[in-house]
Amino acid sequence: xxxxxxxxxxGLSLGSIYALLALGYTMVYGIIKLINFAHGDIYxxxxxxxxxxxxxxHFNFWLALFSAMVVCAIIGVVIEYFAYRPLRHSAxxxxxxxxxxxxxxLENGMSYLVGxxxxxxxxxxxxxxxxxxxxxxxxxxxxxxxxxxxxMILLELIIKRTKMGKAMRAVSVDPEAAQLVGIxxxxxxxxxxxxxxxxAGAAGVLIGLYYxxxxxxxxxxxxxxxxxxxxxxxxxxxxxxxxxGFIIGLLETAVQAVGLSAYKDAVVYFVxxxxxxxxxxxxFGKRTREKx
Amino acid sequence: xxxxxxVKSNLAWLGVxxxxxxxxxxxxxxxxxxxxxxxxLVTIGINVILAVGLNLIIGFAGQFSLGHAGFxxxxxxxxxxxxxxxxxxLGFFLSMGVGMVLAMVAAVIxxxxxxxxxxxxxxxxxxxxAEIIRILINNLKITNGAAGLFNIPxxxxxxxxxxxxCVTTLVTVNFIHSRGGRAVMAVREDELAAGAMGIxxxxxxxAAFVFGAATAAIGGxxxxxxIQTIAPDDFNIMASIAIxxxxxxxxxxxxxxxxxxxxxxxxxxxVLQNFGTIxxxxxxxxxxxxxxxxxxxxxGSWEFSFKRVFSRREVTSHE
Numbered sequence: 001x002x003x004x005x006x007x008x009x010x011g012l013s014l015g016s017i018y019a020l021l022a023l024g025y026t027m028v029y030g031i032i033k034l035i036n037f038a039h040g041d042i043y044x045x046x047x048x049x050x051x052x053x054x055x056x057x058h059f060n061f062w063l064a065l066f067s068a069m070v071v072c073a074i075i076g077v078v079i080e081y082f083a084y085r086p087l088r089h090s091a092x093x094x095x096x097x098x099x100x101x102x103x104x105x106l107e108n109g110m111s112y113l114v115g116x117x118x119x120x121x122x123x124x125x126x127x128x129x130x131x132x133x134x135x136x137x138x139x140x141x142x143x144x145x146x147x148x149x150x151x152m153i154l155l156e157l158i159i160k161r162t163k164m165g166k167a168m169r170a171v172s173v174d175p176e177a178a179q180l181v182g183i184x185x186x187x188x189x190x191x192x193x194x195x196x197x198x199x200a201g202a203a204g205v206l207i208g209l210y211y212x213x214x215x216x217x218x219x220x221x222x223x224x225x226x227x228x229x230x231x232x233x234x235x236x237x238x239x240x241x242x243x244x245g246f247i248i249g250l251l252e253t254a255v256q257a258v259g260l261s262a263y264k265d266a267v268v269y270f271v272x273x274x275x276x277x278x279x280x281x282x283x284f285g286k287r288t289r290e291k292x
Numbered sequence: 293x294x295x296x297x298x299v300k301s302n303l304a305w306l307g308v309x310x311x312x313x314x315x316x317x318x319x320x321x322x323x324x325x326x327x328x329x330x331x332x333l334v335t336i337g338i339n340v341i342l343a344v345g346l347n348l349i350i351g352f353a354g355q356f357s358l359g360h361a362g363f364x365x366x367x368x369x370x371x372x373x374x375x376x377x378x379x380x381x382l383g384f385f386l387s388m389g390v391g392m393v394l395a396m397v398a399a400v401i402x403x404x405x406x407x408x409x410x411x412x413x414x415x416x417x418x419x420x421x422a423e424i425i426r427i428l429i430n431n432l433k434i435t436n437g438a439a440g441l442f443n444i445p446x447x448x449x450x451x452x453x454x455x456x457x458c459v460t461t462l463v464t465v466n467f468i469h470s471r472g473g474r475a476v477m478a479v480r481e482d483e484l485a486a487g488a489m490g491i492x493x494x495x496x497x498x499a500a501f502v503f504g505a506a507t508a509a510i511g512g513x514x515x516x517x518x519i520q521t522i523a524p525d526d527f528n529i530m531a532s533i534a535i536x537x538x539x540x541x542x543x544x545x546x547x548x549x550x551x552x553x554x555x556x557x558x559x560x561x562x563v564l565q566n567f568g569t570i571x572x573x574x575x576x577x578x579x580x581x582x583x584x585x586x587x588x589x590x591x592g593s594w595e596f597s598f599k600r601v602f603s604r605r606e607v608t609s610h611e
Contacts, residue, residue: 029412033412035412035415083580083584086584087583087584087587090587090588091544091587091588092411092412093350093356093540093544094540094583094587094588094589095583096540097536097537097540097541097579097583098579098580098583098584100533100537100579101576101577101579101580101583102576102580104572104575104576104579105573105576105577105580107572108572108573108576109573111569111572112569112570112573224419224529227416228416228420231413231416235412262427262430262431263427263431265423265427266423266424266427266428268420269419269420269421269423269424270420270424272416272417272420273405273406273417273420273421276406276409276413276416276417277405277406277408277409280408280409280413
């Protein structure tokens with residue numbers, strides 16, 4: 001029971017990172033049907049911004065988190081403007097290859113600028129471990145879980161309660177009809193990228209604090225897993241992405257806990273395939289009836 | 293004696309293939325081709341084999357597969373394991389056959405459930421399947437785990453790669469021009485309409501997928517026997533993406549484009565070797581710029597055809 005509780009806590013903190021990343025994938029996919037391969041690398045940039053802002057500008061943790069979100073939002077908008085906007089009307093596979101190109105560019109650009117070696121993330125917050133009912137919970141884990149949940153609720157509010165959120169939902173249903181009722185398509189898509197990239201930036205700073213090690217290629221695997229999380233949850237659905245992230249995090253921790261850590265990725269992909277076969281649109285995805 | 297344009301085009305292609313072989317052989321004898329260039333040529337050949345198969349799946353059958361490297365791994369490991377006990381050319385071809393059969397079986401197992409999915413969902417599912425194959429290889433004893441296999445006997449020369457490249461391309465192109473190829477393209481254009489016309493859509497999608505997997509296994513076998521070292525990490529998602537890039541850059545649905553892109557990318561890679569660390573930056577920028585300014589790929593869906601050249605000439609001579 002104790003190990004179960006312990007693994008549950010570990011899984012939830014890992015899962016909340018995946019969930020934050022998956023939100024960006026799901027929003028971008030929902031609105032322009034693009035698998036934004038560069039999303040994982042924006043998370044890496046967020047981690048590096050946190051590293052430099054804490055080490056050189058002596059920001060405290062919250063300021064680093066907030067500034068990383070702002071910086072990543074700007075980077076996301078710039079990437080969309082230069083790399084994806086010119087391709088909005090071409091085949092989707094072309095946009096996908098461009099996204100892969102952007103991902104390579106960010107990874108190799110950062111390797112070139114700062115070196116490919118892993119570096120340790122500054123300890124912006126002193127680690128305190130609480131012992132409670134025999135479980136070990138660090139304040140960092142609580143912080144990650146709390147921040148992630150707060151950001152997810154904030155995002156849900158933005159999408160459901162604000163005018164811009166309504167515009168985003170309208171564009172994801174039908175871009176042309178949305179334009180007819182006076183929604184600015186470019187602005188809405190830019191806003192979506194800003195929101196998603198801000199979440200990725202926050203996830204980057206949080207993972208830096210949790211794992212204590214960052215490098216330019218750190219975004220690759222979590223990026224793909226977060227996309228898997230978004231697909232499991234039902235792509236385009238915000239609660240789905242959060243749920244998918246937690247499922248992946250818990251699943252990975254559970255497989256590791258039973259001593260099969262070599263197979264943890266295989267189990268994740270296997271569950272993905274099974275879920276897609278049973279629910280082709282993911283858990284919360286909308287089923288679309290096919291028209292002739 | 294007058295030949296029809298079909299016979300003439302077949303003869304022309306035969307001529308192109310034979311003269312390509314003779315030219316490379318001549319340059320090899322004249323020592324113009326050093327081991328460095330030969331390595332590049334073999335890489336081009338293997339990439340063409342891999343990308344032609346993937347182009348059949350993506351460009352002609354319209355199924356977005358991101359798991360090509362998984363099937364390549366099966367072929368590579370079949371050769372790597374079998375040629376250690378049978379170190380003869382016959383052993384190599386036997387191992388290639390075994391790899392192809394295993395890859396086809398794996399493709400059927402993966403394809404029957406996942407090919408019901410569409411577009412990006414299929415891509416993610418096939419990517420997951422390829423990763424499962426890689427992780428299994430990574431943890432099995434017979435494949436020597438994460439360290440991989442080394443000292444694989446060198447049973448493959450550039451000539452083997454060249455001949456197999458020609459054979460795979462010929463078989464693929466003939467499939468595309470056959471009844472099966474037309475069925476597959478009908479499924480790509482409109483699955484519902486194709487089904488209504490009596491085409492068994494699942495069967496033809498699966499056929500293209502299995503065919504592509506077999507060519508991937510050939511590419512993998514050649515890779516293992518030429519490079520002589522393989523490790524599970526050679527067949528990760530990035531390897532699948534590298535093949536996908538060749539297909540999209542050349543033009544989805546153009547075999548000629550696949551050849552051009554495989555050559556352009558290999559030459560670019562070789563030239564950029566001199567640039568050291570900024571090599572990958574230039575490569576990624578080139579990729580982004582080509583996609584932005586030429587979104588349909590270098591050749592779009594244009595296909596070079598001797599038959600068209602000859603029939604055009606015939607029409608003009610009749611006039």
